[in-house]
Amino acid sequence: MSKQTLLKPNRRDILKYGVASTALSMPFVSRAWAQTVELNMLAWYGHGEPDVVAEFEAANNVKFKPKYYAGGDNMLALISQSPPGTYDVILSDAEFVQQLNEAGYVDELNAADYPFDDFLFDEWKQFPGHWKDGKLFSVMVRCGHLGVSYNTTAVSAEEAQSYKCFWKPELKGKVGHFDWHLPNLGQMSLLNGNASPFDIDEAAWGKVKETTTSLRPQVGGFFDYGGTFNGLKNGEMLAMAGIGDWITGVLERDGAKVASVVPKEGGIQFTESWSIGKGSKNADMAKKFIQYMLSPEGQVHSARMAAYPGFAVTKAGRKALNEKDPKEAQRTGQVDGAANDPVTLIKEGRIKYRGVPAQQGLEVWNDFWSEYKGS
Numbered sequence: 001m002s003k004q005t006l007l008k009p010n011r012r013d014i015l016k017y018g019v020a021s022t023a024l025s026m027p028f029v030s031r032a033w034a035q036t037v038e039l040n041m042l043a044w045y046g047h048g049e050p051d052v053v054a055e056f057e058a059a060n061n062v063k064f065k066p067k068y069y070a071g072g073d074n075m076l077a078l079i080s081q082s083p084p085g086t087y088d089v090i091l092s093d094a095e096f097v098q099q100l101n102e103a104g105y106v107d108e109l110n111a112a113d114y115p116f117d118d119f120l121f122d123e124w125k126q127f128p129g130h131w132k133d134g135k136l137f138s139v140m141v142r143c144g145h146l147g148v149s150y151n152t153t154a155v156s157a158e159e160a161q162s163y164k165c166f167w168k169p170e171l172k173g174k175v176g177h178f179d180w181h182l183p184n185l186g187q188m189s190l191l192n193g194n195a196s197p198f199d200i201d202e203a204a205w206g207k208v209k210e211t212t213t214s215l216r217p218q219v220g221g222f223f224d225y226g227g228t229f230n231g232l233k234n235g236e237m238l239a240m241a242g243i244g245d246w247i248t249g250v251l252e253r254d255g256a257k258v259a260s261v262v263p264k265e266g267g268i269q270f271t272e273s274w275s276i277g278k279g280s281k282n283a284d285m286a287k288k289f290i291q292y293m294l295s296p297e298g299q300v301h302s303a304r305m306a307a308y309p310g311f312a313v314t315k316a317g318r319k320a321l322n323e324k325d326p327k328e329a330q331r332t333g334q335v336d337g338a339a340n341d342p343v344t345l346i347k348e349g350r351i352k353y354r355g356v357p358a359q360q361g362l363e364v365w366n367d368f369w370s371e372y373k374g375s
Helices: 003-007 011-025 028-033 049-058 072-080 094-102 163-165 181-191 202-218 227-234 246-254 282-295 298-303 313-325 326-331 342-347 362-374
Strands: 035-045 061-071 089-093 139-146 147-151 175-178 219-223 240-243 258-261 267-276 349-351
Touching: 028 147, 035 072, 035 282, 049 282, 049 298, 072 089, 072 094, 089 094, 089 282, 094 181, 094 267, 139 181, 139 246, 139 282, 139 298, 139 342, 147 246, 163 181, 163 202, 163 240, 175 181, 175 227, 181 202, 181 240, 181 267, 181 362, 202 219, 219 227, 227 240, 227 246, 227 342, 246 258, 246 326, 258 349, 267 282, 282 298, 298 313, 313 326, 342 349
Parallel strands: 035 061, 035 089, 175 219, 175 240, 267 349
Antiparallel strands: 089 267, 139 267, 147 240, 147 258
16 A cells, blocks of 8 residues: 555545544544433422533533522422423432432332442431431432521621511611521521420420511511522622521622621521432433442532532532632532531531421411511
8 A cells, every 4th residue: 555545545434433533532422422311300490500510511412400489488489380300400408309219209229339438427317307217218419407587788797697686776678588488587596595496395486487477577578599699799788697607608709798607596407408309210320420420529619609608518529619619619618627527516516407497387388478578
């Protein structure tokens, strides 16, 4: 064969060898030949955004189609109005998992598929509501703490150590509520001294309503995520009940004079978990995604989420966060020995898991919240 022949391969040679060599040198090209898998996601805002899922999408030829909600009640309503199989992955607040399961909205999971041995707490392996009759239906992937959120120019760090600061005279008309009854009423229950803020008898529930009603003259509005964020950002609201660093952290990272603390009465943990939707046609890829979110890389993306930060739930995830972004790890207390270390706060018993009302029923709390807003 002549040198000229080697330099000028014919069209047949190109088709025979050229594509193969390109695929070997650029392995990602071969994925483009396969049909992109669309994963329908139901979640709080941010979980389907590029800062969280772009790497997974690129590595697995996946495209997420997120549907966002705010509040577990809204999440349940959206699923109930959708045909089975609509959502491949469902992010839910942990207290709603059992309702998802009882309604037949999620599939059973295999516990062996997930790194429970790496969780920061043994109790998180058997998190309330995630299991039923020894069967797993949801996996915890992140969490955060709710407490006193405030403008640091209007409320001192000392004042913020109690929910009572919401009644500060100077804050009249400047206290906002994140518009969801569970975190707000849970905080009022903690202020009243209830060790189990969501499991209270009728007498204690009556006192929670009284305490909450007494705050109404201070309240300047009830807000969704965007309204809460903007209200604190522009100073329209100087304190906010029902939230925590998951909102103020975004502002704080941008230099805003806001902060969130767990007060002396205690704080509430929100816990977010992934399930696979019943009837999903992409259950294997959905499982792979949940596994990714529990990997060190996934945990870092979750903790640093642009929409709202959170805590890593695995030891490897926490370690990776400290290596990747030590400043954010320090800011959120995810460092051994930090005063606001979430692990320490939980061990000290200062954190209560957010739940649904155990003795009144969800609709009773929701009805009171509607009355309170309209008063």
